[in-house]
Amino acid sequence: MYSKVLCMAVIVAIVAQFEDASGYGVAFSSNHFSKHDGHPEIVHGHGHHVDYHTHPHYTFDYKVEDQHTGDMKSQHESRDGDVVKGYYSLHQPDGSERTVHYHGDHHTGFHADVKYATHHIVPHHHHHHY
Structure with a gap:
């Protein structure tokens, strides 16, 4: 899964650079990935074949x-192990922002808390004094 996310982040960074070079304005993108798996442990072996298992641990x-x-x-x-936690947010075409906080594990399954926020734009009126 993390390879898909890393690939997506690279594509987004390339697109952002292209848009900047095309004169359409400045775009910003960033990404970070850290993998902290433990030492591999032998799960079982079949003749010359050995399977390894590590405790999965990453952030991105x-x-x-x-x-x-x-x-x-x-x-x-x-x-961390079988526990995944995270959030994502995005601005939708109607101007609202969707934020999703999620977590999941093998015992309780996947849970997501979805919230929407509307950002009102207040125009500034400039008064000219003559």
């Missing part, structure tokens, strides 16, 4: 901010 995050297109999103996720 990415962020995209493109003012020209309005593409604004971010995600953070961590895993």
Whole structure:
């Protein structure tokens, strides 16, 4: 799964650089990935074949901010063993922001808390004094 996310982050970074070079404005993207798996342990062996198992442990995050297109999103996720926790947020076409906090494990399954926030734009009126 982390390879898919890492690939997505690289694609987003390339697209952001292309948009900047095309003169459409500045876009910002960032990503980070850390993998902290433990030492491999032998699970079982079949003749010359040996399977290994490590305790999965990673964190990753990415962020995209493109003012020209309005593409604004971010995600953070961590895993320790079979417990996965994270959140993601994105600005939707209607101007609202969707934020999802999620967690899952083998015992309780997957759970997500989805929230929507509307950002109201208040126009500033400039008064000219003559």
